[in-house]
Amino acid sequence: MAGREEGSDLDSLNLKECKAYLRRNGLRISGTKSVCIQRIEEHQRLKDGNGEALYPKSSFVVNCTGDVCKGDVVLFTQKVYEKFDKVTRHGRILGKRTVAGRVVKESYGAAKQQHTFTVEVLWSRGIKKLCPLFPLLVKGRNLYRLRTFRQRWSNEAERSKVLAEKHRRGEVARRVRAMKKSKKSAANGGVKRQKQSHFTRPNQIRKNNESEKGKHLDRLQKRTSLDLQTITVSFNIEQPYHQNS
Structure with a gap:
Protein backbone atom coordinates (compact mmCIF):
# COMPACT_ATOMS: atom_id res chain seq x y z
CA MET A 1 0.00 0.00 0.00
CA ASP A 48 10.83 17.33 1.16
CA GLY A 49 11.09 21.00 2.12
CA ASN A 50 9.68 22.49 -1.07
CA GLY A 51 7.02 24.54 0.71
CA GLU A 52 8.98 27.78 0.83
CA ALA A 53 9.84 27.51 -2.88
CA LEU A 54 6.18 26.98 -3.79
CA TYR A 55 4.91 29.67 -1.38
CA PRO A 56 7.78 32.21 -1.11
CA LYS A 57 7.75 34.80 1.65
CA SER A 58 7.76 37.58 -0.97
CA SER A 59 4.31 36.46 -2.20
CA PHE A 60 2.61 37.46 1.08
CA VAL A 61 2.07 41.11 0.22
CA VAL A 62 -1.30 42.05 1.78
CA ASN A 63 -1.39 43.07 5.44
CA CYS A 64 -4.52 41.34 6.79
CA THR A 65 -3.90 41.76 10.52
CA GLY A 66 -7.27 41.47 12.24
CA ASP A 67 -9.13 40.39 9.10
CA VAL A 68 -8.32 36.80 8.05
CA CYS A 69 -10.97 34.52 6.56
CA LYS A 70 -11.30 30.94 5.36
CA GLY A 71 -9.37 30.36 2.12
CA ASP A 72 -6.59 32.86 2.91
CA VAL A 73 -2.98 31.72 2.51
CA VAL A 74 -1.30 33.58 5.36
CA LEU A 75 2.12 34.25 6.86
CA PHE A 76 2.42 35.01 10.57
CA THR A 77 4.80 34.72 13.51
CA GLN A 78 3.82 33.20 16.83
CA LYS A 79 5.45 32.74 20.23
CA VAL A 80 6.23 29.14 21.16
CA TYR A 81 5.96 28.00 24.78
CA GLU A 82 6.97 24.88 26.62
CA LYS A 83 4.24 22.65 28.02
CA PHE A 84 1.61 24.54 30.02
CA ASP A 85 2.11 24.25 33.79
CA LYS A 86 -1.15 23.96 35.74
CA VAL A 87 0.52 25.13 38.96
CA THR A 88 2.15 28.33 37.66
CA ARG A 89 -0.68 28.87 35.14
CA HIS A 90 1.74 29.58 32.28
CA GLY A 91 4.54 28.05 30.22
CA ARG A 92 8.06 29.36 29.69
CA ILE A 93 8.57 30.99 26.30
CA LEU A 94 11.00 29.09 24.07
CA GLY A 95 11.16 31.44 21.10
CA LYS A 96 9.25 32.35 17.94
CA ARG A 97 8.06 30.45 14.90
CA THR A 98 7.12 31.81 11.46
CA VAL A 99 4.33 29.87 9.77
CA ALA A 100 2.96 29.97 6.23
CA GLY A 101 -0.34 28.17 5.88
CA ARG A 102 -3.81 27.94 4.40
CA VAL A 103 -6.83 28.79 6.55
CA VAL A 104 -9.12 25.78 6.11
CA LYS A 105 -11.55 26.52 8.96
CA GLU A 106 -12.54 29.34 11.29
CA SER A 107 -15.22 29.35 13.95
CA TYR A 108 -16.47 31.01 17.13
CA GLY A 109 -16.44 28.75 20.19
CA ALA A 110 -19.77 27.88 21.79
CA ALA A 111 -18.60 28.55 25.37
CA LYS A 112 -16.79 31.91 25.11
CA GLN A 113 -17.32 32.83 21.43
CA GLN A 114 -13.55 33.06 20.96
CA HIS A 115 -12.42 33.10 17.33
CA THR A 116 -10.28 30.08 16.40
CA PHE A 117 -8.59 29.31 13.08
CA THR A 118 -7.39 25.99 11.69
CA VAL A 119 -4.30 26.65 9.55
CA GLU A 120 -2.93 23.91 7.32
CA VAL A 121 0.84 24.46 7.48
CA LEU A 122 2.69 24.88 4.17
CA TRP A 123 6.09 25.61 5.70
CA SER A 124 7.52 26.90 8.97
CA ARG A 125 10.75 28.29 10.39
CA GLY A 126 12.10 28.73 13.90
CA ILE A 127 11.46 26.88 17.16
CA LYS A 128 9.62 23.54 16.87
CA LYS A 129 9.07 23.45 13.12
CA LEU A 130 5.80 21.88 12.00
CA CYS A 131 5.25 19.12 9.45
CA PRO A 132 3.75 20.07 6.06
CA LEU A 133 -0.08 20.23 6.11
CA PHE A 134 -0.16 19.87 9.91
CA PRO A 135 -3.54 21.29 11.11
CA LEU A 136 -2.49 24.08 13.48
CA LEU A 137 -5.16 25.56 15.76
CA VAL A 138 -4.60 29.26 16.43
CA LYS A 139 -6.73 31.69 18.45
CA GLY A 140 -7.47 34.92 16.60
CA ARG A 141 -5.58 37.12 19.06
CA ASN A 142 -2.46 34.95 18.64
CA LEU A 143 -2.75 34.89 14.85
CA TYR A 144 -2.84 38.70 14.74
CA ARG A 145 -0.46 39.49 17.60
CA LEU A 146 2.74 39.94 15.54
CA ARG A 147 1.10 41.03 12.25
CA THR A 148 -0.35 38.81 9.55
CA PHE A 149 0.11 38.90 5.77
CA ARG A 150 -1.65 37.01 2.99
CA GLN A 151 -1.38 36.21 -0.69
CA ARG A 152 -3.81 37.83 -3.09
CA TRP A 153 -6.79 35.80 -4.23
CA SER A 154 -7.31 35.25 -7.94
CA ASN A 155 -10.80 36.68 -7.31
CA GLU A 156 -10.75 39.28 -4.52
CA ALA A 157 -14.50 39.87 -4.96
CA GLU A 158 -15.11 36.28 -3.88
CA ARG A 159 -12.97 36.87 -0.81
CA SER A 160 -15.08 39.92 0.07
CA LYS A 161 -18.18 37.69 0.17
CA VAL A 162 -16.45 35.15 2.44
CA LEU A 163 -15.23 37.97 4.69
CA ALA A 164 -18.69 39.55 4.92
CA GLU A 165 -20.18 36.21 5.97
CA LYS A 166 -17.51 35.88 8.66
CA HIS A 167 -18.29 39.37 9.95
CA ARG A 168 -22.00 38.51 10.22
CA ARG A 169 -21.19 35.48 12.36
CA GLY A 170 -18.84 37.62 14.41
CA GLU A 171 -21.61 40.11 15.19
CA VAL A 172 -23.89 37.28 16.30
CA ALA A 173 -21.13 35.83 18.49
CA ARG A 174 -20.50 39.22 20.13
CA ARG A 175 -24.20 39.66 20.90
CA VAL A 176 -24.36 36.18 22.44
CA ARG A 177 -21.27 36.93 24.55
CA ALA A 178 -22.72 40.25 25.73
CA MET A 179 -26.00 38.55 26.72
CA LYS A 180 -24.13 35.86 28.65
CA LYS A 181 -22.05 38.47 30.49
CA SER A 182 -25.18 40.45 31.33
CA LYS A 183 -26.95 37.38 32.71
CA LYS A 184 -23.85 36.35 34.66
CA SER A 185 -23.39 39.78 36.24
CA ALA A 186 -27.08 39.86 37.21
CA ALA A 187 -26.81 36.40 38.78
CA ASN A 188 -23.62 37.36 40.64
CA GLY A 189 -25.33 40.51 41.94
CA GLY A 190 -28.12 38.40 43.43
CA VAL A 191 -25.65 36.03 45.06
CA LYS A 192 -23.68 38.97 46.47
CA ARG A 193 -26.81 40.48 48.04
CA GLN A 194 -27.67 37.11 49.59
CA LYS A 195 -24.17 36.79 51.02
CA GLN A 196 -24.35 40.27 52.50
CA SER A 197 -27.66 39.43 54.18
CA HIS A 198 -26.30 36.16 55.62
CA PHE A 199 -22.84 37.41 56.58
CA THR A 200 -22.91 40.79 58.34
CA ARG A 201 -19.64 42.62 58.90
CA PRO A 202 -18.41 43.11 62.53
CA ASN A 203 -18.72 46.91 62.37
CA GLN A 204 -22.27 46.51 61.10
CA ILE A 205 -22.99 44.16 64.04
CA ARG A 206 -21.65 46.81 66.46
CA LYS A 207 -23.82 49.47 64.85
CA ASN A 208 -26.84 47.21 65.09
CA ASN A 209 -26.11 46.44 68.77
CA GLU A 210 -25.63 50.13 69.58
CA SER A 211 -28.84 50.94 67.78
CA GLU A 212 -30.70 48.26 69.76
CA LYS A 213 -29.20 49.58 73.03
CA GLY A 214 -30.32 53.10 72.14
CA LYS A 215 -33.82 51.91 71.38
CA HIS A 216 -33.90 50.00 74.69
CA LEU A 217 -32.82 53.10 76.66
CA ASP A 218 -35.43 55.20 74.89
CA ARG A 219 -38.10 52.68 75.85
CA LEU A 220 -36.91 52.71 79.51
CA GLN A 221 -36.94 56.51 79.61
CA LYS A 222 -40.43 56.66 78.15
CA ARG A 223 -41.63 54.01 80.61
CA THR A 224 -40.07 55.88 83.57
CA SER A 225 -41.60 59.14 82.40
CA LEU A 226 -45.02 57.50 82.13
CA ASP A 227 -44.67 55.99 85.63
CA LEU A 228 -43.78 59.41 87.12
CA GLN A 229 -46.74 61.01 85.37
CA THR A 230 -49.02 58.29 86.74
CA ILE A 231 -47.71 58.82 90.32
CA THR A 232 -48.15 62.60 90.04
CA VAL A 233 -51.71 62.31 88.76
CA SER A 234 -52.56 59.80 91.50
CA PHE A 235 -51.11 62.08 94.19
CA ASN A 236 -53.08 65.08 92.96
CA ILE A 237 -56.31 63.09 92.99
CA GLU A 238 -55.80 61.77 96.53
CA GLN A 239 -54.58 65.08 98.09
CA PRO A 240 -58.05 66.69 98.84
CA TYR A 241 -59.19 63.74 100.90
CA HIS A 242 -56.18 64.21 103.21
CA GLN A 243 -57.06 67.89 103.70
CA ASN A 244 -60.73 67.18 104.65
CA SER A 245 -59.72 64.67 107.22
Whole structure:
Protein backbone atom coordinates (compact mmCIF):
# COMPACT_ATOMS: atom_id res chain seq x y z
CA MET A 1 0.00 0.00 0.00
CA ALA A 2 2.87 2.38 0.79
CA GLY A 3 4.22 1.97 -2.74
CA ARG A 4 0.86 2.84 -4.23
CA GLU A 5 0.62 5.95 -2.02
CA GLU A 6 4.10 7.13 -2.99
CA GLY A 7 3.55 6.42 -6.68
CA SER A 8 1.48 8.34 -9.19
CA ASP A 9 -1.46 5.91 -9.28
CA LEU A 10 -3.33 7.36 -6.31
CA ASP A 11 -6.72 6.90 -7.97
CA SER A 12 -6.46 3.17 -7.30
CA LEU A 13 -6.58 3.84 -3.55
CA ASN A 14 -9.91 3.53 -1.80
CA LEU A 15 -11.09 6.10 0.75
CA LYS A 16 -10.04 3.94 3.71
CA GLU A 17 -6.47 3.68 2.37
CA CYS A 18 -6.33 7.43 1.72
CA LYS A 19 -7.39 8.19 5.28
CA ALA A 20 -4.87 5.68 6.64
CA TYR A 21 -2.07 7.61 4.90
CA LEU A 22 -3.36 10.96 6.16
CA ARG A 23 -3.80 9.68 9.71
CA ARG A 24 -0.30 8.17 9.72
CA ASN A 25 1.18 11.57 8.80
CA GLY A 26 -0.93 13.53 11.27
CA LEU A 27 -3.02 15.26 8.59
CA ARG A 28 -6.72 16.05 8.35
CA ILE A 29 -8.81 13.08 7.26
CA SER A 30 -12.09 14.86 6.46
CA GLY A 31 -13.47 14.99 2.93
CA THR A 32 -14.28 12.79 -0.02
CA LYS A 33 -11.85 10.46 -1.78
CA SER A 34 -10.89 13.13 -4.33
CA VAL A 35 -10.26 15.70 -1.57
CA CYS A 36 -8.10 13.20 0.36
CA ILE A 37 -6.11 12.36 -2.79
CA GLN A 38 -5.46 16.07 -3.41
CA ARG A 39 -4.21 16.36 0.17
CA ILE A 40 -1.88 13.36 -0.29
CA GLU A 41 -0.50 14.83 -3.53
CA GLU A 42 0.16 18.20 -1.87
CA HIS A 43 1.79 16.52 1.11
CA GLN A 44 4.15 14.65 -1.20
CA ARG A 45 5.08 17.93 -2.92
CA LEU A 46 5.76 19.70 0.37
CA LYS A 47 7.29 17.01 2.58
CA ASP A 48 10.83 17.33 1.16
CA GLY A 49 11.09 21.00 2.12
CA ASN A 50 9.68 22.49 -1.07
CA GLY A 51 7.02 24.54 0.71
CA GLU A 52 8.98 27.78 0.83
CA ALA A 53 9.84 27.51 -2.88
CA LEU A 54 6.18 26.98 -3.79
CA TYR A 55 4.91 29.67 -1.38
CA PRO A 56 7.78 32.21 -1.11
CA LYS A 57 7.75 34.80 1.65
CA SER A 58 7.76 37.58 -0.97
CA SER A 59 4.31 36.46 -2.20
CA PHE A 60 2.61 37.46 1.08
CA VAL A 61 2.07 41.11 0.22
CA VAL A 62 -1.30 42.05 1.78
CA ASN A 63 -1.39 43.07 5.44
CA CYS A 64 -4.52 41.34 6.79
CA THR A 65 -3.90 41.76 10.52
CA GLY A 66 -7.27 41.47 12.24
CA ASP A 67 -9.13 40.39 9.10
CA VAL A 68 -8.32 36.80 8.05
CA CYS A 69 -10.97 34.52 6.56
CA LYS A 70 -11.30 30.94 5.36
CA GLY A 71 -9.37 30.36 2.12
CA ASP A 72 -6.59 32.86 2.91
CA VAL A 73 -2.98 31.72 2.51
CA VAL A 74 -1.30 33.58 5.36
CA LEU A 75 2.12 34.25 6.86
CA PHE A 76 2.42 35.01 10.57
CA THR A 77 4.80 34.72 13.51
CA GLN A 78 3.82 33.20 16.83
CA LYS A 79 5.45 32.74 20.23
CA VAL A 80 6.23 29.14 21.16
CA TYR A 81 5.96 28.00 24.78
CA GLU A 82 6.97 24.88 26.62
CA LYS A 83 4.24 22.65 28.02
CA PHE A 84 1.61 24.54 30.02
CA ASP A 85 2.11 24.25 33.79
CA LYS A 86 -1.15 23.96 35.74
CA VAL A 87 0.52 25.13 38.96
CA THR A 88 2.15 28.33 37.66
CA ARG A 89 -0.68 28.87 35.14
CA HIS A 90 1.74 29.58 32.28
CA GLY A 91 4.54 28.05 30.22
CA ARG A 92 8.06 29.36 29.69
CA ILE A 93 8.57 30.99 26.30
CA LEU A 94 11.00 29.09 24.07
CA GLY A 95 11.16 31.44 21.10
CA LYS A 96 9.25 32.35 17.94
CA ARG A 97 8.06 30.45 14.90
CA THR A 98 7.12 31.81 11.46
CA VAL A 99 4.33 29.87 9.77
CA ALA A 100 2.96 29.97 6.23
CA GLY A 101 -0.34 28.17 5.88
CA ARG A 102 -3.81 27.94 4.40
CA VAL A 103 -6.83 28.79 6.55
CA VAL A 104 -9.12 25.78 6.11
CA LYS A 105 -11.55 26.52 8.96
CA GLU A 106 -12.54 29.34 11.29
CA SER A 107 -15.22 29.35 13.95
CA TYR A 108 -16.47 31.01 17.13
CA GLY A 109 -16.44 28.75 20.19
CA ALA A 110 -19.77 27.88 21.79
CA ALA A 111 -18.60 28.55 25.37
CA LYS A 112 -16.79 31.91 25.11
CA GLN A 113 -17.32 32.83 21.43
CA GLN A 114 -13.55 33.06 20.96
CA HIS A 115 -12.42 33.10 17.33
CA THR A 116 -10.28 30.08 16.40
CA PHE A 117 -8.59 29.31 13.08
CA THR A 118 -7.39 25.99 11.69
CA VAL A 119 -4.30 26.65 9.55
CA GLU A 120 -2.93 23.91 7.32
CA VAL A 121 0.84 24.46 7.48
CA LEU A 122 2.69 24.88 4.17
CA TRP A 123 6.09 25.61 5.70
CA SER A 124 7.52 26.90 8.97
CA ARG A 125 10.75 28.29 10.39
CA GLY A 126 12.10 28.73 13.90
CA ILE A 127 11.46 26.88 17.16
CA LYS A 128 9.62 23.54 16.87
CA LYS A 129 9.07 23.45 13.12
CA LEU A 130 5.80 21.88 12.00
CA CYS A 131 5.25 19.12 9.45
CA PRO A 132 3.75 20.07 6.06
CA LEU A 133 -0.08 20.23 6.11
CA PHE A 134 -0.16 19.87 9.91
CA PRO A 135 -3.54 21.29 11.11
CA LEU A 136 -2.49 24.08 13.48
CA LEU A 137 -5.16 25.56 15.76
CA VAL A 138 -4.60 29.26 16.43
CA LYS A 139 -6.73 31.69 18.45
CA GLY A 140 -7.47 34.92 16.60
CA ARG A 141 -5.58 37.12 19.06
CA ASN A 142 -2.46 34.95 18.64
CA LEU A 143 -2.75 34.89 14.85
CA TYR A 144 -2.84 38.70 14.74
CA ARG A 145 -0.46 39.49 17.60
CA LEU A 146 2.74 39.94 15.54
CA ARG A 147 1.10 41.03 12.25
CA THR A 148 -0.35 38.81 9.55
CA PHE A 149 0.11 38.90 5.77
CA ARG A 150 -1.65 37.01 2.99
CA GLN A 151 -1.38 36.21 -0.69
CA ARG A 152 -3.81 37.83 -3.09
CA TRP A 153 -6.79 35.80 -4.23
CA SER A 154 -7.31 35.25 -7.94
CA ASN A 155 -10.80 36.68 -7.31
CA GLU A 156 -10.75 39.28 -4.52
CA ALA A 157 -14.50 39.87 -4.96
CA GLU A 158 -15.11 36.28 -3.88
CA ARG A 159 -12.97 36.87 -0.81
CA SER A 160 -15.08 39.92 0.07
CA LYS A 161 -18.18 37.69 0.17
CA VAL A 162 -16.45 35.15 2.44
CA LEU A 163 -15.23 37.97 4.69
CA ALA A 164 -18.69 39.55 4.92
CA GLU A 165 -20.18 36.21 5.97
CA LYS A 166 -17.51 35.88 8.66
CA HIS A 167 -18.29 39.37 9.95
CA ARG A 168 -22.00 38.51 10.22
CA ARG A 169 -21.19 35.48 12.36
CA GLY A 170 -18.84 37.62 14.41
CA GLU A 171 -21.61 40.11 15.19
CA VAL A 172 -23.89 37.28 16.30
CA ALA A 173 -21.13 35.83 18.49
CA ARG A 174 -20.50 39.22 20.13
CA ARG A 175 -24.20 39.66 20.90
CA VAL A 176 -24.36 36.18 22.44
CA ARG A 177 -21.27 36.93 24.55
CA ALA A 178 -22.72 40.25 25.73
CA MET A 179 -26.00 38.55 26.72
CA LYS A 180 -24.13 35.86 28.65
CA LYS A 181 -22.05 38.47 30.49
CA SER A 182 -25.18 40.45 31.33
CA LYS A 183 -26.95 37.38 32.71
CA LYS A 184 -23.85 36.35 34.66
CA SER A 185 -23.39 39.78 36.24
CA ALA A 186 -27.08 39.86 37.21
CA ALA A 187 -26.81 36.40 38.78
CA ASN A 188 -23.62 37.36 40.64
CA GLY A 189 -25.33 40.51 41.94
CA GLY A 190 -28.12 38.40 43.43
CA VAL A 191 -25.65 36.03 45.06
CA LYS A 192 -23.68 38.97 46.47
CA ARG A 193 -26.81 40.48 48.04
CA GLN A 194 -27.67 37.11 49.59
CA LYS A 195 -24.17 36.79 51.02
CA GLN A 196 -24.35 40.27 52.50
CA SER A 197 -27.66 39.43 54.18
CA HIS A 198 -26.30 36.16 55.62
CA PHE A 199 -22.84 37.41 56.58
CA THR A 200 -22.91 40.79 58.34
CA ARG A 201 -19.64 42.62 58.90
CA PRO A 202 -18.41 43.11 62.53
CA ASN A 203 -18.72 46.91 62.37
CA GLN A 204 -22.27 46.51 61.10
CA ILE A 205 -22.99 44.16 64.04
CA ARG A 206 -21.65 46.81 66.46
CA LYS A 207 -23.82 49.47 64.85
CA ASN A 208 -26.84 47.21 65.09
CA ASN A 209 -26.11 46.44 68.77
CA GLU A 210 -25.63 50.13 69.58
CA SER A 211 -28.84 50.94 67.78
CA GLU A 212 -30.70 48.26 69.76
CA LYS A 213 -29.20 49.58 73.03
CA GLY A 214 -30.32 53.10 72.14
CA LYS A 215 -33.82 51.91 71.38
CA HIS A 216 -33.90 50.00 74.69
CA LEU A 217 -32.82 53.10 76.66
CA ASP A 218 -35.43 55.20 74.89
CA ARG A 219 -38.10 52.68 75.85
CA LEU A 220 -36.91 52.71 79.51
CA GLN A 221 -36.94 56.51 79.61
CA LYS A 222 -40.43 56.66 78.15
CA ARG A 223 -41.63 54.01 80.61
CA THR A 224 -40.07 55.88 83.57
CA SER A 225 -41.60 59.14 82.40
CA LEU A 226 -45.02 57.50 82.13
CA ASP A 227 -44.67 55.99 85.63
CA LEU A 228 -43.78 59.41 87.12
CA GLN A 229 -46.74 61.01 85.37
CA THR A 230 -49.02 58.29 86.74
CA ILE A 231 -47.71 58.82 90.32
CA THR A 232 -48.15 62.60 90.04
CA VAL A 233 -51.71 62.31 88.76
CA SER A 234 -52.56 59.80 91.50
CA PHE A 235 -51.11 62.08 94.19
CA ASN A 236 -53.08 65.08 92.96
CA ILE A 237 -56.31 63.09 92.99
CA GLU A 238 -55.80 61.77 96.53
CA GLN A 239 -54.58 65.08 98.09
CA PRO A 240 -58.05 66.69 98.84
CA TYR A 241 -59.19 63.74 100.90
CA HIS A 242 -56.18 64.21 103.21
CA GLN A 243 -57.06 67.89 103.70
CA ASN A 244 -60.73 67.18 104.65
CA SER A 245 -59.72 64.67 107.22
